[in-house]
Amino acid sequence: MKTVAIVQARMGSTRLPGKVLMDLAGETVLARVVSRVRGARLIDEVLVATTDCPADDAIVAECRKRSVAVSRGAQEDVLDRYYWSARLVKAEIVVRITADCPMIDPEITDKTIAAFLDARPDYASNVLQRTYPRGLDTEVMSLDALTRAWTEARKPHEREHVTPYIYEHPEKFRTLSVTGNADYSGHRWTLDTPEDLEFLRAIYARLNNHTTFSWQEVLDVVDREPELMDLNRFIMQKATHEG
Numbered sequence: 001m002k003t004v005a006i007v008q009a010r011m012g013s014t015r016l017p018g019k020v021l022m023d024l025a026g027e028t029v030l031a032r033v034v035s036r037v038r039g040a041r042l043i044d045e046v047l048v049a050t051t052d053c054p055a056d057d058a059i060v061a062e063c064r065k066r067s068v069a070v071s072r073g074a075q076e077d078v079l080d081r082y083y084w085s086a087r088l089v090k091a092e093i094v095v096r097i098t099a100d101c102p103m104i105d106p107e108i109t110d111k112t113i114a115a116f117l118d119a120r121p122d123y124a125s126n127v128l129q130r131t132y133p134r135g136l137d138t139e140v141m142s143l144d145a146l147t148r149a150w151t152e153a154r155k156p157h158e159r160e161h162v163t164p165y166i167y168e169h170p171e172k173f174r175t176l177s178v179t180g181n182a183d184y185s186g187h188r189w190t191l192d193t194p195e196d197l198e199f200l201r202a203i204y205a206r207l208n209n210h211t212t213f214s215w216q217e218v219l220d221v222v223d224r225e226p227e228l229m230d231l232n233r234f235i236m237q238k239a240t241h242e243g
Contacts (some may be wrong), residue, residue: 004043006049009050028102036106045051051075093116123140123145131180184219189218
């Protein structure tokens with residue numbers, strides 16, 4: 001079955017506009033995300049889903065520069081954007097990734113996909129019950145589940161955030177929570193503010209600015225230098241990722 005990671009990205013972040021194209025150790029944040037997602041063994045293709053707003057021409061240009069497939073769609077109806085992106089590349093399994101996660105770990109992404117393939121639910125993710133650091137978020141769903149959500153979802157938050165209709169209706173969908181052996185959910189490794197960017201740049205610098213480090217290596221860094229977590233410790237997390 002064709003498994004496609006769809007990375008949602010746009011320039012219009014409310015708290016840090018243009019964050020996905022900001023520099024992170026010599027590459028854009030988006031390039032870092034795509035490179036790390038491409039490291040997942042169980043993903044056949046990566047596509048960036050951006051909006052049809054003129055400001056997001058820059059994202060299209062970045063994708064073409066990096067030889068990354070890109071599609072465009074509605075700005076607020078991200079569910080619609082995901083559905084048509086999945087149809088475009090003939091995906092049978094859709095992996096939802098957001099472009100504000102430049103430390104997304106291919107090992108964790110593969111673990112979530114493998115759990116989905118083994119149990120065959122409609123939806124599996126590591127965010128239903130958080131045990132991994134925020135910023136390693138991976139959601140996996142069948143094309144059928146995505147199609148049903150696209151067809152039936154009506155509430156604004158269901159359209160804007162892609163998956164709530166699925167996990168908020170357990171009577172309609174079989175869901176699977178993928179968890180780790182310990183609770184690291186208190187760690188914040190996502191990008192939403194300047195403080196987050198400072199933290200991410202510090203981590204990349206300590207790991208030689210390469211792209212293939214593991215999430216355990218990041219844990220080792222913050223264990224050695226716990227003061228790094230103070231850089232973004234007090235950032236209030238938004239309810240959902242933007243994109």
